[in-house]
Structure formats: structure tokens, C-alpha cells
Amino acid sequence: MALAIAVHFTITDAKNKSSTTTVHVPTGFSLAQYLEFGTAMGQIIADLSDGVLTGISVSIPLSLSGATIRAVADIVADIAKKGLLIAGSAIGGLFARFNLPTYDEGHTVANTDEIDMADSDVAAFVAVLEGGAGGASPCDLRGNNLTDVLSAREIFRKFQ
């Protein structure tokens, strides 16, 4: 069974408090059609609310049926242990950051916190970031293509 697509509408009131309501819609339409639905339904919801419609978003579950991923987290997997990668953008001075939860320290250069860019698994991941996959291309926040990974290291986040 496919999971329905969620269209979220955020309403903000006079006290600047926000609340979100969700309408589910079926799969089988294009991204443009879902966005068009969002705006049209947004008008209907705005007419029914005394608040201000401040946000519309569409959340689409993507299929992992073709992915090779583990069924159970490794015994030492920990969300607080991350890989931090910074990639440069086609526009000089812009970049994108990636935090990878449960990073595998086995890909780290010995006696350093640098992620080993020569490692085959790391290289494959970096190739997806830099070159895209399946016709979709990673980009920075402003929609500029990523060019190359500038740095990659392991980090730890406070977790209580």
C-alpha cells in the first residue's frame, strides 16, 4: 500500500502562535499539481480561518524498495555521533552542510577526525552529493549546484 502524500497548512494567529493542519491526497500526480492543490486548498482554508495562512508544504514519502540498507541498526550506532561534510557551491562563497547521524568511524583516517575521502564508501557518497543520482542534483539552499566536498570530519553532538 502506498502512503498518501501530506499537504501541510500553517496558520498563525493574532498572538503569533502557529498551528498546522494536514490534508492527505493520493499518489499519481505531478509535483506541480500537488503545489497547485496546496494553493487552491490554502485559499479555502484561509477563508474558513480568522488566522493568517503563513505556510504551505507538500511532504512526499519516497520509495526505498530499490535501496540496499540494513534492517537493524548496528550495535554501536549512536545518533550523537555524526559525520559533518561541507560542500562548495557553483557560486563562490556559498556552501551546504550535511550532518550524517550514526556515522561509522570505520571510515575515519587513523588517529585523526578526518573522514577518509579515499575510502570507497565515502567516495560513493560524495559522488552522489557532487554529481547527483537518478536525475536529481543536490544543491545549496539557494538552488545552486554543489561542486565539491570541501571538508569532511567526524563530530559529536551533546546528547543527554
Next chain:
Amino acid sequence: MPIEIITTVEDRSGTKGSTSVKVLDTATLAQLNAFAPLWATALNNVILGKITSVFANLIGSTFGITGNTGTVDADVEHVGKFQFRTATGNRVNINIPALDENAIAAYSSDTLDEAAPEVAAFIAAMETGVTVTGGTISPCDIGEQSIVDTLFAREAFRNSGARK
């Protein structure tokens, strides 16, 4: 605006975290579905957690929406509570925050006036769908069962909870 791909990862203790990658908004849905397993496989090989989901998140536009101005007494804890039924009998609950008081049938009732234009338009959209270019998109439940009728529509209030 770029499309955000959000991947959720679970560690051995069951704690969840997420990572996101933005992709160009020129991608089609088919391309996103092709990207997801390749991305997940590459990510899986550099982490130790279990990837539990990958979602694409698109930001819609409020441009062109008319009358989108709040009133001074708008409060998101005052909601319009709607319950719909699908063709297979499942219930679908939807709350409209900061309900417009004009939607209420009478002040001696908490039932919404389903003949009021704003309420009727929302119910019609939920039951029969919204026309978009090239088709009609009809709301459904999480399992894609179409909504077929309305069980009730009334005003309700949420608990404010603790104030900060």
C-alpha cells in the same frame, strides 16, 4: 526553491535523527523516486544506523491567496473540528486552526453551519476534490482511501498547556 530530501535514521537505542539534502527543483517526482534509493544506499554505507524513511518536502506558495489577513481575536486554539469518512469507513479528522466564528450555526450551538459558503466550500473540496491543471485531486486517508462524506463539523477548543 530547492526540494528538501529528509532522511530519518534510527540508532540502536531507538533514538531518531535526520539529515537533509536539497536538490534542484527541476527534478520530477520520478527522478526523486529514482534518487531516493541511490541516496539511501550510499548513506547507509557510511553510517551504522537504520534508515527508516526518506521524504521529499516542497514549499508551496501563498501568493495569490486573497483575504489572507488575520483578525485581532484569531486564536489557533479555537478550531473547526471536521470528521470525514472514507469509502472503506475509515475516519479522517481535520482541525482548522483559528476558526472563523461566522462558520458557527448559532451561538447556542457548537455545530458549524454547513450551508455557510466557507464551510460548504471546504466540505466540497474534501469530499469531491480540487481541480488542478490536468485533473482533480481528491483528499483521502493515509492509505489513499477517498473521502466520501462528512460525519460532523463543529467548533472545539484545545488545551493551552503550560505557558513559557
